[in-house]
Amino acid sequence: xxxxxxxxxxxxxxxxxxxxxxxxxxxxxxxxxxxxxxxxxxxxxxxxxxxxxxxxxxxxxxxxxxxxxxxxxxxxxxxxxxxxxxxxxxxxxxxxxxxxxxxxxxxxxxxx
Amino acid sequence: xxxxxxxxxxxxxxxxxxxxxxxxxxxxxxxxxxxxxxxxxxxxxxxxxxxxxxxxxxxxxxxxxxxxxxxxxxxxxxxxxxxxxxxxxxxxxxxxxxxxxxxxxxxxxxxxxxxxxxxxxxxxxxxxxxxxxxxxxxxxxxxxxxxxxxxxxxxxxxxxxxxxxxxxxxxxxxxxxxxxxxxxxxxxxxxxxxxxxxxxxxxxxxxxxxxxxxxxxxxxxxxxxxxxxxxxxxxxxxxxxxxxxxxxxxxxxxxxxxxxxxxxxxxxxxxxxxxxxxxxxxxxxxxxxxxxxxxxxxxxxxxxxxxxxxxxxxxxxxxxxxxxxxxxxxxxxxxxxxxxxxxxxxxxxxxxxxxxxxxxxxxxxxxxxxxxxxxxxxxxxxxxxxxxxxxxxxxxxxxxxxxxx
Numbered sequence: 282x283x284x285x286x287x288x289x290x291x292x293x294x295x296x297x298x299x300x301x302x303x304x305x306x307x308x309x310x311x312x313x314x315x316x317x318x319x320x321x322x323x324x325x326x327x328x329x330x331x332x333x334x335x336x337x338x339x340x341x342x343x344x345x346x347x348x349x350x351x352x353x354x355x356x357x358x359x360x361x362x363x364x365x366x367x368x369x370x371x372x373x374x375x376x377x378x379x380x381x382x383x384x385x386x387x388x389x390x391x392x393x
Numbered sequence: 394x395x396x397x398x399x400x401x402x403x404x405x406x407x408x409x410x411x412x413x414x415x416x417x418x419x420x421x422x423x424x425x426x427x428x429x430x431x432x433x434x435x436x437x438x439x440x441x442x443x444x445x446x447x448x449x450x451x452x453x454x455x456x457x458x459x460x461x462x463x464x465x466x467x468x469x470x471x472x473x474x475x476x477x478x479x480x481x482x483x484x485x486x487x488x489x490x491x492x493x494x495x496x497x498x499x500x501x502x503x504x505x506x507x508x509x510x511x512x513x514x515x516x517x518x519x520x521x522x523x524x525x526x527x528x529x530x531x532x533x534x535x536x537x538x539x540x541x542x543x544x545x546x547x548x549x550x551x552x553x554x555x556x557x558x559x560x561x562x563x564x565x566x567x568x569x570x571x572x573x574x575x576x577x578x579x580x581x582x583x584x585x586x587x588x589x590x591x592x593x594x595x596x597x598x599x600x601x602x603x604x605x606x607x608x609x610x611x612x613x614x615x616x617x618x619x620x621x622x623x624x625x626x627x628x629x630x631x632x633x634x635x636x637x638x639x640x641x642x643x644x645x646x647x648x649x650x651x652x653x654x655x656x657x658x659x660x661x662x663x664x665x666x667x668x669x670x671x672x673x674x675x676x677x678x679x680x681x682x683x684x685x686x687x688x689x690x691x692x693x694x695x696x697x698x699x700x701x702x703x704x705x706x707x708x709x710x711x712x713x714x715x716x717x718x719x720x721x722x723x724x725x726x727x728x729x730x731x732x733x734x735x736x737x738x739x740x741x742x743x744x745x746x747x748x749x750x751x752x753x754x755x756x757x758x759x760x761x762x763x764x765x766x767x768x769x770x771x772x773x774x775x776x777x778x779x780x781x782x783x784x785x786x787x788x789x790x791x792x793x794x795x796x797x798x
Contacts, residue, residue: 308422309429327452328460331422336467352399355425356418 282322285329292325292333294375297342297360297368305346305357308334334358342367395435397428405445413458423452423460473527480523487516498559506560513556517549536587543580547572551612569616576609628777629697635784636693642791643670649798658739659797665732666794670787672728676711676721677783683710684776693780701777711771711779718767726750726767732790740797747789 288295299314300306306314312325337343342364346357360368382388406424414420427448435444453459494508525545529538550572557565581602588598650663677693684706685691691699700706711722718726730750736742753769755761764772770782 307425309426312426327423327426328454328463331419331426331460332463332467334422335416335419335464336470339468350425352397353402353425353428354421356422 282324285326288323288325289329291375292329293337294368294371295323295325296330296333296337297364297371300343300358300360301365301368305359307355307357311358337364395432395437397431401441402428404442408445409457412456414461416461416464419461419464427452469530473530476523476527480520480527483515483519483523487512487520491516509559510556513552517552521545521548521552536583540580540584540587543575543583547575547580550575573609573613573616576605581605581609625701625777628781629694629701632697632777632781632784633694635781635788639784639788639791642788642795646791646794649795652798655798662732662736662740662794662797665728665735666790669725669728669732669790672721672725673783673787673790676725677780679721680707680710680776680779697777697780702775704773704775707771707776707779708773711767716768716772718765718771722767722771729790736793736797742796745793745796747793 295315296311299311303314308327308330312327312330315323315325334343338345338358341361343358344361346359348355348357402424405427406420409420409423409427414423427445430448430451431441431444434448435441449457489512490508491512494505494510494512497503497505497508522545525541528541532538532541550568554565554568554572557563557568584605585598585602588594588601591598646663646666650660681691681693681696684700684703685696686700688699711719713719717723729748733744733748733750737744750766752763752765755764755769770786771779774782
C-alpha cells in the first residue's frame with residue numbers, strides 16, 4: 282500500500298479518470314473500485330475523498346444525482362464536459378510528471 | 394449481508410453530527426459510506442455499536458471534524474482564486490483611475506473628481522478589504538490577523554480622509570486625525586511589540602517601524618488644518634482696506650448730500666442709507682462682542698487677527714437653529730429692499746447689481762441649488778469672512794447711494 286503522501290497529489294486525477302470511464306459512481310464504490318483495480322495497493326481515505334468530491338462539485342467538474350437507497354440517501358457523482366477536459370489535462374500532466382521522475386531518479390522502466 | 398435498521402442509521406447520523414460534520418451534504422455522504430462499510434464487512438453475530446466504533450478511525454487521523462475542515466478549506470480555495478483575481482483587477486483599476494484623476498486635477502481639467510472618486514472608492518471598498526481577507530487567511534496566529542485588521546482600517550480611513558479633503562466634504566480633518574491616531578497609537582505599538590518578540594522578525598520589525606513612524610510623521614507634518622499665515626494676513630489686510638474704503642465713501646457722501654441743491658427725494662435716500670449703515674454697524678459691533686471669547690474692547694482688526702478663522706460664531710449670532718436669519722439681519726434685508734425700491738421708483742434709477750438681494754447658486758454651481766442672499770453672505774462662514782462681507786455691503790450701499798447726486 283502506498284503512502285497517503287503519494288496518493289494525495291493524484292487523488293483528483295484518479296477520481297476523474299475513474300468517473301470518465303464509468304457513467305456514475307458513489308463514494309464507497311469509488312474507494313472499492315480503486316482498491317480492486319490496484320490490488321489493494323492504493324486505498325483512498327475517506328478523509329481525503331469526500332472533501333475533494335465536494336470541492337469538484339462546487340467547481341462544476343462533477344455533477345451529482347441523489348437516489349434513495351432503502352432508508353438513506355446516496356449521492357452519485359458523474360463527470361461534466363468541463364470535468365472531462367480537466368481529466369485529460371490531469372492525466373497528461375501526470376504522464377509527463379512520471380517521465381520526468383523516471384529521468385530524474387534514473388529509473389529503468391520495466392519493459393513488457 | 395447485514396441490513397441496517399432505521400434506528401441504527403439514525404444513530405450513525407447523529408454521531409456524525411455530534412463529531413463536527415456540519416454540512417448536510419457531507420453528513421449524508423459519510424452516512425451512506427459508513428452504512429456501506431458496515432453492510433459489507435460486518436458479520437451477523439457482531440455487535441453493531443462496537444463494530445461502528447471500530448471502523449470509524451479509518452475516516453480520520455485526529456477526529457472526524459477534520460473531514461469538514463478539509464472540505465471547507467477546499468471550498469474556500471475555489472473562492473480564493475476568484476478573490477485574488479478581483480483583488481488584483483480592482484487594485485490595477487484604482488491605481489490607474491487615481492493617477493488619471495490626480496493628473497487631471499493638477500492640470501485643472503474636467504473629470505478629475507470622478508476619476509479620483511472611482512479610484513479611492515474601489516481601493517477602499519474592494520482592493521483593501523479583499524487584500525486584508527486573503528492575508529488574514531494566510532496567517533495562523535491571532536496577533537498577526539489583528540495587525541492586518543488594524544492596518545486595513547487605517548488604510549481605508551486615511552484614503553477616505555484624502556478623498557473627503559480633495560472633494561471639500563465635511564469631516565475630512567477629523568477622519569485624517571483619527572486615522573493618524575490609529576497609526577501611531579494602535580497599529581504601530583501592536584505591530585512593534587508582536588514583531589520584536591520573534592527573533593526572526595526582530596530586525597525587520599524595527600526597520601519597518603522606523604519607516605512607518607517616519608512616513609506617518611511626514612503625513613502629520615503635511616496636515617494643515619488652517620490656511621497659511623500669509624494667506625490669512627493678506628485676507629485681513631484686504632478687509633482693513635475695505636473698511637477704510639467704506640468709511641471714506643461714507644464721509645464723501647455726507648459732504649455731497651449736505652448740498653442744498655439736491656432734491657428732497659435724494660436726501661431721503663441719503664437718510665435711508667445712513668439708517669441702513671447704522672443698523673449694519675450695530676449688528677457688526679454685536680457680532681464682534683459675541684465672538685471675542687470674553688476679551689473686552691477688541692477692535693475689528695484685532696478680532697479677525699486673533700479669531701478670524703473661527704467658524705460657527707457668526708452663524709450662531711446671525712441665524713437661529715433652523716437656519717433662518719435672526720430679526721436684525723432679516724430687518725436689514727427688508728430695509729435694503731426698501732432702499733432699492735425707493736431708488737428705482739422715486740428716483741427712477743436703474744437697479745444695481747451691487748445691492749442685488751436675489752437668491753444665488755451655492756458656490757456659483759448650478760448642481761448645488763440656490764441659496765438666499767443672507768445665507769450666501771453670512772451663513773457658515775468664518776468671522777473674518779462674515780465681517781468682510783458686511784464691510785463690502787457698507788461700501789456698496791455708499792456707492793449706490795452716490796448715484797443720486
